[in-house]
Amino acid sequence: MSNTATENEHDPLIPHGHQQTGRVGDRIFRGFASGAGIFVLVIMGAIGAFLIWKSIPSLQADSTNFFTTTEWFPDDNPAVFGIAALLFGTVISATIAMVLAVPVGIGIALFIAFYAPRPVASTLAFITDLLAAVPSIIFGLWGLAVLMPNMQGTAQWLNDYLGWIPIFDNTLGIYSKSLFIAGVVLAIMVLPTVSAVTREVFIQVPSEHVEGALALGATRWEMVRMAVFPFSLPGMISAAMLGLGRALGETIAVALILSAAFTINWHITEPGGNSFAANIALKWNEAGPIGLSALIASGLVLFLITLVVNMLARWIVSRRKDFSGAN
Amino acid sequence: MAKRIDVSDLDIYYSKFLAVEGVTFSVEPRTVTAFIGPSGCGKSTVLRTLNRMHEVIPGAYVNGKVLLDGENIYDSDVDPVNVRRTIGMVFQRPNPFPTMSIYDNVIAGIKLERTKGVKRDRASMDAVVEKSLRGANLWEEVKDRLSRPGSGLSGGQQQRLCIARAIAVEPQVLLMDEPCSALDPISTLAIEDLIEDLKERYTIVIVTHNMQQAARVSSTTAFFNLAGIGQPGRMVEMGPTAKIFSTPTEKATEDYVSGRFG
Amino acid sequence: MTVISPEPTRSPESRSISESLAGKKLPRWAPLATAVAAVVIGYGIGAAGSIFGLAWFVVAALLFLIGQTAWSFAVEGRRHAIDRLATTLIYTCFIVALAPLLSVLLSVITKGAGVVFTDFPSFFTETMRNVSPRKPGGGVAHAIVGTIEEVAISAVIAVPIGIMAAVYLVEYGRGRMAKWVSFFVDVMTGVPSIVAGLFIYTFWILVLGFDRSGFAAALSLVILMIPVIVRTTEEMLKIVPNDLREASYALGIPKWKTIVRIVLPTALSGIITGVMLAVARVAGETAPLLLTTFLSQSMNWNPFSGPQAALPTFVWDQISNGTDASVARAWGGAFVLILFVMIFYIGARLLARVFAPKAR
Structure with a gap:
């Protein structure tokens, strides 16, 4: 390649093309651009490396099993702490969020892509996307002050009529500050992510397939099932996973809503629960050196979980490019 | 089995834009009618109004009547789903559903309707698949790989698969929107042979850019043209194919078929 | 190749259905009638007092769903009933999404505007220095300064890196390296903001030994900003027509000048959009600021030293105080x-x- 480049330099007839690297200016500029690209990789690597490095002291000091302990007393001597309760709360609240947000998000995407009157569709899309612009602190404040009082009834109803399902049973008679409410707020927060990504894939469904289904005498819903869903399935899965990644890592809204407790409580409408991110925000300023390191260790676990979820989501989407949809 | 079509005073709109104006014609059962004319003159648009696919485009609508054996398909109590079931359509680009097998593509339309008395067991589905694929001259080529994806076939095979899918629901009329424009000459020949067979049983309307093709496959030809620059499209004349290509009534038709414009 | 197929035969049942194009249809007023009936019955149940609050509305919606589906099933048949059910559910999803958005905006305006505009403009000019949590008063001047400085610093750092990374991906990136960069830009979008804060804390404060400061907060925002800018810039660079580049090469202009003088200016509006979206995203971030600069009640003009307030952490702080006056201030800050x-x-x-360019 360098060979052809130097030859081109002497040949005025060949314009400067893609492979042209001969000039100093080009080389410097290219260096900057590549450097910026590589910087992204370096940052991602550095996040992992620094979090591992700084979590080692607490992991060495921990006198119990880091993964199965529910308590959090890292600054005691000997230190006793583990992520079991955090993992539980994070997974449960994110699961509730997914159960609510994925169907609704797909519904919104279908509405905008295929059902809404065409002239207003893009405006409606813009309005639903506005949800994404609301900062999480405001969702937290709203969840605490507006949503929570209005959710009492629903949680109570779940207990009264569905209480025979263990997770809806509420033995305390108190329905606030629960994982359930945190899950609902998270669902609202990830809704724009799920619906926006799903909408993108729906819009890519070739109109030939849509028309092919309609021409066979399919109703609109049958067309959606016949032509839209099979084509969009990978995209829908990865939309859900991107939403999951957001829900797992959300800090402030969850920290404001939960009354942090280091227990594993399957009664999701009762107060309590915790999450990785919320715990870090709440414990940060009262933590000693080992406490900080323990929080960093829990942050590392969160980072790895969201990394895996996001990588899977992106991998599914990137695989889809090879998938020949448009014949 | 096959039905006749009578179109009278049909105006076709895209929102406020009048695309085709005042079309009136009839199609006899078990004939092949070809629509020819320069690009953008509304041939495909007219074709898509015959099974109410035109209104799928947002803002599109028509004024006028399209009678299928005397019943207006634009009557308010007519269900477009039934219309499209009765009048099958094959598109310009082959569009088998990419995630379905060849087998599932053929029965895609049948699976929608759960009609009483129509068996949907494996054996009767197998029979439908074989009959439809034979009807589309594709059976011999794909019978050993029915469970493979339809998108793995060649372009011409895919188009015949789409024809099989359309005839599997036993329509009365088959509309073809430039079915060969994306195909190579050999595949085109196979489709033209197939049209020859299909006209025994179906009323066929085909849009084509290719005048030789119109001359080969059709018994009746309709010539469409724009009324003028910026004007809506219209049907200039319609008649027996032999007459349209030898002694057309209108000067514009003669210019077009003799290659002087378009 | 000619295959003689038997004349297709149909069972009499299927014939009778397909022969008639007219389908039995619900009258046009059917959805409205069902809706009215559902609301009346739902409200009746609510008024009877057997359910709480707004739940009568949910009951009405369910009644509408069941009523319409059943009616349609009886008249139009299974397929149309399912189609109507799906349509109703999909419309419902959209309304369900609008409800929280409206509620959030309304409550921020109704609860926040009052605080902000009593004694206007003091809420914008005063800080929280020496203001008791129990008493009204004070303002967000220090938080506005903090937010603007932190976001500005992070933009100054992240914008060039983000744009150059996008240039790399579109103009230079070939092969495996570019694939990795592209993949990790996507993955980076999903890094939780608290992890970004943790990373800057360990790297900048624990390892390099700097103090907590607005600058440290800005660094953590950089990590959240970069992927947004890379992605939007990349999209814009991709739609710059290749003709433009080739025309420029043909004039003998070197590649880097082509990019700087022709490609980037063509994509400028899109790049500005991306930067603004990134700013909107990070300006509302709370978690990384709590770790890297924490809270402050007074004005700190210098982002390089000492804690600095910001709007999101101001809201957080006021909520934590828990008094009526503080929560009111929190809504003001949220506004x-x-x-x-x-x-x-x-x-x-x-x-x-x-x-x-026009998109569907």
């Missing part, structure tokens, strides 16, 4: 914050709509 974010967000989207 200012949402105004700040929405100006950037809506501005970015409008800009994109004006300049972007």
Whole structure:
């Protein structure tokens, strides 16, 4: 390649093309651009490396099993702490969020892509996307002050009529500050992510397939099932996973809503629960050196979980490019 | 089995834009009618109004009547789903559903309707698949790989698969929107042979850019043209194919078929 | 090759259905009638007192869903009943999404505007220095300064890196390295903001030994900003027509000058959109600021030393105080914050709509 480049330099007839690297200016500029690209990789690597490095002291000091302990007393001597309760709360609240947000998000995407009157569709899309612009602190404040009082009834109803399902049973008679409410707020927060990504894939469904289904005498819903869903399935899965990644890592809204407790409580409408991110925000300023390191260790676990979820989501989407949809 | 079509005073709109104006014609059962004319003159648009696919485009609508054996398909109590079931359509680009097998593509339309008395067991589905694929001259080529994806076939095979899918629901009329424009000459020949067979049983309307093709496959030809620059499209004349290509009534038709414009 | 197929035969049942194009249809007024009936019955149940609050509305919606589906099933048949059910559910999803958005905006305006505009403009000019949590008064001046400085610093750092990384991906990136960069830009979008804060804390404060400061907060925002800028810039660079580049090469202009003088200016409006979206995203971030700069009640003009307030952490702090006066201030802060974010967000989207090529 360098060979052809130097030859081109002497040949005025060949314009400067893609492979042209001969000039100093080009080389410097290219260096900057590549450097910026590589910087992204370096940052991602550095996040992992620094979090591992700084979590080692607490992991060495921990006198119990880091993964199965529910308590959090890292600054005691000997230190006793583990992520079991955090993992539980994070997974449960994110699961509730997914159960609510994925169907609704797909519904919104279908509405905008295929059902809404065409002239207003893009405006409606813009309005639903506005949800994404609301900062999480405001969702937290709203969840605490507006949503929570209005959710009492629903949680109570779940207990009264569905209480025979263990997770809806509420033995305390108190329905606030629960994982359930945190899950609902998270669902609202990830809704724009799920619906926006799903909408993108729906819009890519070739109109030939849509028309092919309609021409066979399919109703609109049958067309959606016949032509839209099979084509969009990978995209829908990865939309859900991107939403999951957001829900797992959300800090402030969850920290404001939960009354942090280091227990594993399957009664999701009762107060309590915790999450990785919320715990870090709440414990940060009262933590000693080992406490900080323990929080960093829990942050590392969160980072790895969201990394895996996001990588899977992106991998599914990137695989889809090879998938020949448009014949 | 096959039905006749009578179109009278049909105006076709895209929102406020009048695309085709005042079309009136009839199609006899078990004939092949070809629509020819320069690009953008509304041939495909007219074709898509015959099974109410035109209104799928947002803002599109028509004024006028399209009678299928005397019943207006634009009557308010007519269900477009039934219309499209009765009048099958094959598109310009082959569009088998990419995630379905060849087998599932053929029965895609049948699976929608759960009609009483129509068996949907494996054996009767197998029979439908074989009959439809034979009807589309594709059976011999794909019978050993029915469970493979339809998108793995060649372009011409895919188009015949789409024809099989359309005839599997036993329509009365088959509309073809430039079915060969994306195909190579050999595949085109196979489709033209197939049209020859299909006209025994179906009323066929085909849009084509290719005048030789119109001359080969059709018994009746309709010539469409724009009324003028910026004007809506219209049907200039319609008649027996032999007459349209030898002694057309209108000067514009003669210019077009003799290659002087378009 | 000619295959003689038997004349297709049909069973009499299927014939009778397909022969008639007219389908039995619900009258046009059917959905409205069902809706009215559902609301009346639902409200009746609610008024009878057997259910709480707004739940009668949910009951009415369920009644509508069941009523319409059953009616349609009886008249139009299974397929149309399912189609109507799906249509109703899909419309419902959209309304369900609008409800929280409206509720959030309404409560921020109703609860926040009062605080912000009593004694206008003191809420914008005063700080929280020497203001008791129990008493009204004070303002967000220190938080506005902090937010603007932190976001500005992070933009100054993240914008060039983000744009150059996008240039790399579009103009230079070939092969495996570019694939990795592209993949990890996507993955980086999903890094939780608290992890970004943790990383800057360990790297900048624990390892390099600097103090907590607005600058440290800005660094953590850089990590959240970069992927947004890379992605939007990349999209815009991709739609710059290749003809432009080739025309420039043909004039003998070197590649880097082509990019700087022709490609980037062509994509400028899109790049500005991306930067504004990124600003809107990070301006509302709370978690990384709590770790890297923490809270402050007084004005700190210097982002390089000492704790600095910001709008999101101001809201957080006021909520934590828990008194009526503080919570009211929290809503006031939320009002200012949402105004700040929405100006950037809506501005970015409008800009994109004006300049972007037509998309469906």
